[in-house]
Amino acid sequence: MTGKRAPVRLWLGLSALALFALALVSLMVGKYPVAPADVWRALLAPLTGNPPEPIVTTVIWNVRLPRVLAGLLVGAVLAAAGATYQGLFRNPLVSPDILGVSSGASLGAVLGIFLSLPVLLIQASAFAGGLLAVAAVYAIGAAIRNRDPVLVLVLAGIAIGALVGAGISLIKILADPYDQLPAITYWLLGSMTAVTRGEVLSILPALTIGLVPLVLLRWRINLMTLGEEEARTLGVNTRVLQLVLVSAATLMTAATVSITGVIGWIGLVIPHIARMLVGPDFRVLLPASLMLGGGYLLVVDMLARTIALTEIPLGILTAVLGAPFFLWLLASGRKGWQ
Template identity: 65%
Template sequence: MQHHQSFLRAGPISIGALVVLLASIILAASLTGRFPVTAGDIAAVVVAKITGAASGVAPTVETVVWNVRLPRVGAGILVGASLAAAGAVYQGLFRNPLVSPDILGVSAGASLGAVAGIFLSLSVLAIQGLAFAGGLAAVALVYAIGAAVRERDPILVLVLAGVAIGALLGACVSLLKVLADPYNQLPAITFWLLGSLASITRQDLVSILPAVVIALVPMVLLRWRMNLMTLDDEEARALGVETRWIRMVVVAAATLMTAAAISISGIVGWIGLLVPHVARMIVGPDFSRLLPTSMLIGAGYMVGVDTLARSIAEIEVPLGILTAAIGAPFFLYLLLTTRRGWK
């Protein structure tokens, strides 16, 4: 029972307070846009879709709410929570608060898959599928290299293999950008690599939700063992934790979650690095509290940044630009002001 309660409570800030904050951000995002919509309109449309009755609002408003605003907010929640959860997992697994979800090449692999899809003029669904598959394939290759190298420090081997594979895949992406049609394909490639939720549909959410849920299950079930994974492998094994098996399962889960998220959003940086760092400062390194806190903060941050991206200028600002512009200075501020250690 104590374990259950600690998973629902995040130190000085309760999960309930973070849920209320997230709900407020979601409501503000749903009401913000060039087309005016009220909270009553949103409630009427949602109730109508659930019950099958008439909403009583104008068809244009119903279309905006159901096909544009809510799918986009939902995508922000899923993508932000997924990247933050994966970041928390990787940082704990690699015992380093400066690790982000693309450490093992998942972003580079997804980028190559999506860029290849755009280069071949495939459908949006096929591009997302290639991005997803590319991310998983890149991490599988990194893990295969790590397994082939019999080294005393498996984490170091994984990181070095990830850097090498990421650089190789990045070179392939650059080659495709050079070969792409500069008038049609190249702008689409550049826009995807900068990240955006502009063309999200309800089908996109349905397509990635199973992967996110499947990936979340082992993270939750293994949350107590994740605390022991921050120890050296010898110490963790002495405490009865099979580090190699757990590392493989958790890396697979975090990779699945990251690949699913960026397959629909493009490359969105800094969330997986910054959000777990902030969550750790709030609740400490205990993974059972760190995971839900990171997911709630990540979801709220992503929805907020996306709302900013579509409202601060006449044209939409890519998410990658905003997350870097906000995240980098804030991260430097944290580094300069915090005196609280990683452990």
């Protein structure tokens, strides 16, 4: 057993080092390039008292460091939420969007922009919208007990998502086309341009509360991949486990969407890549998904701010990169999720 686990641990350790190096590179890249030595001086300035030029310190601490931290956290938890949904529902096509959390958060944010609320209230509205959408899905699932509960949740999520999408479209029609509509459109495409340190800190409690159950219950998620009947035979209360895990994944997704907007495909594609690399064991799949998701979003964010004169919204790039990969995955008939 130890011999089998050693290569996985080595891979995870090397991945952590690569993620750290990628974060440093992300601090250097942008419209204002920063030399590696200046990055280190800026990061260590509170300890050494030897800061670089003021503009470099401002760029690193006020602009890029919050953005890098947000990229690591958002990419990581979206991938972890996707891996959780896919394992829980035994379906490779499930992602954090399937139960309506992203669309619900979008409606909350769009409504906040339409009402010209302060940024903090817009984020709170997005967070609440995501949670309410999933609560509605679960209420429908609880009301319809005579059918497959997983299928009911998925279909209810699709219906709620369509209803919420109609609400978003209505608000876009009513919004001011010169002020509110551009803000709504840009938010829906996803971006980390204006993320601040305060916003990153504000979502840490929700991310922690959502991630802890996934870590503590990781072996039970392995049992859920056998099917509900088999899991119940092994002593797992499947209904309670589903509620806890869906709530945890929803909480994390709603928190990230509230500060970055909708960034799709990460929760769908990254868990597949992680399974190809480390296998389906959720005890290893979870940390692999966390690191791959964080690194992937850092790379996408670096591309967004360097490949064109105008920064490209992240949702566009994740779709451009994720959709072809997923089509290849379908065409090649991969079975790694099972």
